[in-house]
Amino acid sequence: MSQANIPDESHSLWKDETSIPTFGPLTEDQTVDVAIVGGGITGITAAYLLTQQGLNVTLLEASTLLNGTTGHTTAKITAQHELIYDELINNMGYNTARMYYEANTDALQLIEELVKNYQIDCDFEKQDAYLFSTSGEYKNKLEKEYQAYDNLNIKGNLEKQIPFNVTIENALSMKDQAQFHPLKYLAHLVDLITKQGGKIHEQTTAVNVEDTHGASVVVTREGFKVKANYVLACSHFPFYEGTGLYSARMYASRSYVMAVNANKPYPGGMYLSVDKPEHSIRKAYLNGEEIYLIGGEDHKTGQGAGMMEHYKGLRRFCNDIFTENNYEILHRWSAQDLITFDKIPYVGALTKKRQNVLIATGYRKWGMTNGTNAAKLMSDIVLGNMNPYQELFAPSRFSPDPSLKKFFMENIDMAKHLIKGKMEIPRAKIEELEPDEGSKIRIDGEKKGAYKDKDGEIHIVDTTCTHAGCEVNWNDSERTWDCPCHGSRFSYTGEVLEGPAEKPLQKHDYHMLDNFDLDDERSGY
Template sequence: MSKPKFPDQSHSIWFEETSIPTFEPLTEDLTTDVVIIGGGITGITAAYLLSQQNIKVALLEASTLLNGTTGHTTAKVTAQHEIIYQDLINKMGYNTARLYYEANMDALKLVEELVTNHQIDCDFEKQDAYLFSTSGEYKNKLEKEYQAYDNLNIKGNLESEIPFNVPIENALSMKNQAQFHPLKYLSHLIKLIQDKGGKFYEQTVAVDVEDAHGAAVVVTRDGFRVKANYALACSHFPFYEGTGLYSTRMYASRSYVLAVKANKPYPGGMYLSVDKPEHSIRKATYNGEEVYLIGGEDHKTGQGKGMMEHFKGLKRFCDDLFTENEYEILHRWSAQDLITLDKIPYVGPITKKRQNVLIATGYRKWGMTNGTNAAKLMSDYVLGEMNPYQDVFSPSRFSPDPSLKKFFMENLDMAKHLIKGKMEVPRTKIEELDHDEGSIIRMDGERKGAYKDPDGQVHIVDTTCTHAGCEVNWNESERSWDCPCHGSRFSYTGEVLEGPAETPLQKHDFHMIDDYKFDDKRSGY
């Protein structure tokens, strides 16, 4: 193999060899039993569970189905969510920690049951999951996590090695976890939902929920209305916050993945380093061949070093795993998820007064089980069935310790980035941009964002996020403008890619004369 190089474009392997059905936008008012907003694992699983009980469902997706976080996951189906159980015991109590584990194991079992019962060909297979440390500090943390496993009766072992060329201090296993191909699995569920009469609408942006004599009415950006007994907001970040202040109770984090072909067979298992930056390893099948998925390098969205530096960090980790001529980078991509104050997702009624509007968010990058559990919890709520995990995941929980401290810390961080963006003085000039390069510029004395595409056309947008007024930063890996405050992301033309923002960035006309001269009366150039 030649020296490994990064592919030019970001692309998840899950979209290869998968036929995902497409749907038309909503073009009329609609009445149904349950309206679901968001076409990822939570929305689709909830639609499946409800449709099997002869509940009429309509699912609205702002973009295309499975094109968000679900389509860019590493797809580990596991209850081993980094180092969490000792922390949950200390801060939330034994019962909460045990119920969190049971909820995620039940989600794993539900996925396995659906795969088996419907004979879904999605590369589902059981694997042991491992956390491993490479430093003394995290060795001690893993030993404490192992004590938590023992206290919670979680099957696992403390081990001294893993089957990779990485020196470790110790490793902690969790037995009988799983992995799969998420889009093959969910594409099959979509067909089953359609067979039961479920409706799907893509390119349909929900912007509000109104109360109509006890019914929930979802209003779309195009002015259409969907009336239902329940509205389930499964849209990654809740498109409707009500009075829940969710944008102040979570932060967005990005992580990165490389699909790597290597000249050595995969030894089995799923792995995650707990040192910073974290790195994960699992296998997958791509074009009939075994590949390694190398992930990690997480950070707060819109903050820190350039995005390509995180891919370079993954490549350095690959250099430790393989010799330089032993591997090839086939694809690269990134994903984003939300993290709550206490690390447990928010699932349930959005407020105590709006019991028929439910949300599911804050999966902390463990959406295959947390998302499945959320779907089961919400469907049980709609069906009037008791669920043992309802209180654990309730969005209305807000314990003073540690939530209150983290609440102030996260909002202080937001304020810091808000001020920093306003005070920043851009130094790049438009004529200095290369093709396929973006940067912050100053135009007519104001901060703007400029991107010159591969054809040389320049795209100018206002850099003030339309959600809370923070200043977005350029993400050269995804060719997007990312907000460091609440994680909203916009395309280089200003369109919303991810919430909580609902309104695009303002565009500015800019006419190119040639590669080095630009015609804009306001620019000063």
């Protein structure tokens, strides 16, 4: 079998065959019932739910709708969130574990109801979900997870094989889960929002929330303001932390996906290995034809080997499961997710003193259900409805086990990478940069980051993250500078792509640096 080529450019499959409407930026002050910041599944679903109840809603998106994690997901709609239920029972009790399952099952049902009620053409299909292990260690963990399913009355089976060329120890199924095309689904909700009078503004970056006489005011980078009774921060990482210290209570993780034409019928089901590195398999469609989505290879943002190595890891997995077929890699892309220390999202009031500013974050790679959960919960809070999951997802929770231990471990890790970045010593010469290559350099004794684009132009930025001062690392697969401490990401020209950083990296004009000493350091992670 010939070695399949990995595409040069990152491009999400979901953006093909999908027409997402565009909206202009905010150009004047507004007063509304609810201001929503973030145009992914959470913000759009919340805007839909609230406009359907007659509320005056404005949604602000810093870039374009569905251009973030929602547009780069594997789009499984499931309550099978890796190995989670045995851990939740042991750390937080039976009731918490059961409620987490019920919340995500409710989210699946809400999506299914909307698809059926509006007859949304979004490739929605019911599928059984499977976790599988290839080692004895994870075989035992799956058996414990199956016992947790049994205790929680979750419908599933322990099985001995899956329909792929993978030798497994066992597999655990969860019945009647689902998958879909997320952008086709959400594009329909966007249409419903605007028909109900909801306002949407793209290219509008929210930077702060001010208090004024019982209401809150979202302040944008351009200076325009939106006054609202409630503010919903649905921007992946909260655009406004207040005193919540959310950057110290979560960590960022990247994972990778490839769309593959394998020239063989898909056997059904959605699959995820629990061994490390994890690998995911599901079906999708392109131009009406079945293709495979192969994902996984997750790691902390800004840490580890060069990012293209993770795509090569996915290709090796494809070589294993498609041994009898030549396959073609059609697209490749990556996504970033935030993970809380107890693995349950933060959804609800920003702090106990800011009850009208609500956040939703920390979906741990399961944003289709958790994002829908969050939208429903925040909408219920705004509408004054009872919601059984409000305490489960409350951002104010901080359980001693495992949260306290994780808090110290993650912040020790941050300190380690902060020190490591400051101690790095540049080598080599900037003139040796190849087109489409990035590295760290030294300019007059100070570290900078350099990228030579395909046309030979060199772009130079400071490598000190504007959030907490860590040194960013070059991401060769996305052409970005990524922070290993809190997961902030910047374009090669310095613009903020992912928070918690709010300010861009300082740019430098290469042509103005002729009198400086330029040395460089080839840089992966």
